[in-house]
Amino acid sequence: MKQPDYDETALKEAVESEPPKLRLINRAQLSWQVGDVERLIEGDHAARAIWDLVGRLDLGQFVTSIGSVQGQAGRPTFDPHLLISLWLYAYSRSISSAREITRRCEYEPAFQWLTGLEIINYHTLSDFRIRHQQALDELFTQVLGVLSCEGLIALERVVHDGTKVYANAGRISFQNKRRIEEHLEAARQQVAAMEDPMVENSDARRRKACERARREREQRLNNALSEYERIRAAKRPGYNQTNKQKTGVSISDPEARVMKHSMAGCALSYNVQVSTDTASGIVVAIDTSQTAPDYEHLVPAAKQIEKRIGKMPKQMVVDAGYTSRENVLALHQYGVEMFGRSIETDGRVQQRFARCGVTHGFLPGAFQFDVNTNIFVCPEGKVLTPRRPEERPGRTMVRRYQVVFSFLCK
Template sequence: MADEQLFEALPEQEKPQAEARGAPRLRVPERSQIAMQVAALDDLISEDHPVRSVWAFVDGLDLSALHEAIKAREGQPGHPPAAPQLMLALWLWATVDGVGSARELDRLCRDHVVYRWLCGGVSMNYHSLSTFRIAHMAVLERLLAQGVASMVEAGLVSLDTLAQDGLRVRAGAGASSFRRRARLGELHAAAQTRVERLRAEVETDPAAGDRVRRAARERGARERAARIAAAQERMKELDAERERREKTNKKQVAKQKEPRASTTDADARVMKMANGGWRPAYNMQIISTPEYQVIVAVDIDTSGSDRGLAQTGIETVHAEGYEPANYLVDGGFTKNDDIEWAHANDIKMWCPAGQTKHGTDPYAPKKDDGVGVADWRQRMQNADGRTFYRLRAEHECINAHARRMGLRQLSLRGKIKARIHLLWFAVAHNLMRFFALHAKAQAAA
C-alpha cells in the first residue's frame, strides 16, 4: 500500500517500439544467368596438386611397347585411340582415389575437374577404359619392379628386411553361385542345349534385326556354358586337394561336405574373412619393406590359409633379384618346414609360435628341431628379437591403404584379373610412397 502511494504520481512509461525489419537479404543460386568464364583447364588445378606429379611420372615412362600395338597409323583409316599415357594416368589416379569401376571413371572424366584435367579434352568411354585396365599385366609388373629398383638406387629404401601378409578381398562371385559336382553337370548340359538351340535359330531366322538380338543371346549362353565348364575344371582341382588332405587328416576331411565351385567366378573360394564371416574371396599376398611401406612383390592365392605361403613369397622375391636377410610374417604363416628352408637360404624368418595344447612354452627347444627351427625359437624368445619383430606391424598400414583405395570387393572375375587389380594398387601405392619418401629426403637434406 505504501508503494502505491509512493509512485502514484509518476507519469506512465511508454514501451519502446521495435524498429520495423525488412525481408532478409540472402544470396541464392541463379543458374539461368549467363556468365562468361575464360580459363584453361590447367588453371583449374593448383600447382601443388598430386595429380600433376602422377602425370609427370607417367609422361616420363617408356611406353613404346604400347604405342607399337596401336593399329591406327598416319595415312591409314581408323579412329585414333586415347594415348596410352593418358589411360595409364587415369587408372593410376583412379586407384589412388579409390575408384574401381570403369563406368564410374567414365563419369568422373566428364564431371570431375581433376579427371577432366587429365583427359585434356579427350573423350572417354567405359569400354575402352575397362579393356585397357586388364590388357597390360606385363607392363604393370615391369612398372612395379622398376619403381622398387629406382627407389633402392636412390637410397630411399632398403630391402634387407621384408614382410609378407595376406589380405583377403571379396570376389565378384555371389555366395549362391557355388554348386556341387552333380549340379554343375546338370547346369552344363542345360547350357549346351540352350547354345545349340539359339545357334540354330540364328542360322534359320530371316529377319536381320532379330538375328542380331538372337546372336547376342547365343553369345551370353555360350559365355555361361564356358563359366560352368571352368567351374567343373575347378572342381577337379578341389577333389585332388581333398585327396591330398585325406592322407594326413582323414577324420577331419570325412566330416567336411563335398567341395563346391562357383559358376560365375570359378577361381574364387569361400574363406573366413576378418569380420568372422565366410565369403567368396581371394587371398592377396603382399610383400613389402615394412620400415618404408613400399610394396616389393604381390601374388594371388586361392587357399583360405596363409600357412606354407612364406616359402612361395621368398621364392617370388628371389625371382625379382632381391636377397633379404630377414623375413617377417604373422603367426598364420608359421611352419617349421618353411623356417628350415629359409635358414638354408641364409634368411632369418621371424614369426610367432602358436599356443601349445598343454600350455607349455612354445619356444622351448624340442628334440626333433632342426638347426633353423632351433635358431628361430631362440631368436623369438629373446627380448631383442621380440622388439625387432614389432617392425612387422608397420606392414598393416599398407593393408589399411589397400582398403581405402578400393580393395574391399573385386568387380573383376578370375584369378588373373584379380592379380591385375592388385598390381594396379601396388604401382599406385608405391608411386605415392615415392613422392612422400623423396620429399622427406629433400627436407632432411
C-alpha cells in the same frame, strides 16, 4: 526543405503487398563455358606426379600390341600412357572399378585433367587391364626399380602378411557341375537366338551390348566348368561321396575359392599376400592366390622381391601363420633373418587346439620325433606311427605338423 512529391505511406503499403524481386537460378538452360584444363588441379597434385612417373617408364610392350597404325584403316586408340596413369591414380584413391573411373571422368577434376575432359568407356579400361596383365606386372617392377635407384627403398626390414579378400560373387553363384552345365546350355541357346536374322531388334546398339554380355556369360560358364574339374581332381578320394554340396565353383567368379575369414564364416575369396618395406611404407611385392594357408607364400614373396628389386631383404617380419621349420631354413639359406611368433605360444593356435580337446601338455611341441625310425613319441611315452600319406591332394602340408594329426597311438 522541400517535401517529397509522393506519399511514403502509400509506397510502403505497395511494397509490402507485392512479392520481393529475387534473382533465381535456372539450371535448365544450356550454356557454353570456357575453361583452362591445366588449372583444374594444383601444380603439386598427385595426378601430375603419377603422369610424370609413367612418362619416365618404358611402355614399349603396350605400344607394340596396337593394331591401328598411321596410314592404315582403323580408329585411333587411347595412349597407354593415359590408361596406365588413370589406373594408377584410381588405385591411389582406392578405386578398382572401371565403371567408377568412367563415372568420375565426368565430374572429378583430377580425372578430367588426366583425360583432357574426355570420357573413356569402362570397357576400354577393363579390357586394357586384362589384356596387358603381364606388361603391367613388368611396369610395377620398373616403378620399384626407379624408387630403389632414388634410395627410397632400403629393404632393411620387410613386413609380410596376407588377408582374405571377398570375391565379387554371391553365395548363390556357387553351383555344382550339373547346375553349371544347365546354365551353359541356356547361355548357348540365347547366343544362338541372337544370331538368328529373323529376330528383330530396333536398337542396334542395345543389341550389340546384349550380345557381348551373353557371350561373356557363356565364357564365364565354360571357365567355371574347367575350374570345377580342377577342384574335383584336387579333392581327396571319396570326398564327393560325403560332401557333394561342397564340391562346386562360382559361375560369376570361377577362380575364387571358399576360404575361412577370421571375423566371419566361409566365403568365396582370394588370399592376397603383401610385402611392405617398413622404412618407406612402399609395397615391394604382392600376389593373389587361390590357396588359403599362409605359410606357403612366404618364400615365393621373398623371391618376388629379389626378382623385382635385385636383392633379398635383410629381415622379414611375419605372424604365426608363416612360422614353420621349412620357411625358417629356406630364408636362412637366402640370407634373410626371419622374425615370427612361435606357433606354440600363439594364442589363436592354442584356442583352436583347445576347441579340439587338445590340452596344453599335448601341443605339437611336446611330441618328440625320431628321424631314423620315422615315429613320434607322445608326452606319455607312447609311440605314434604314420596313418595317412604325408601329402594331401591340392595342398602342400608341413610334414612335422601333419603327421601329429595323422598318427595313432599303439
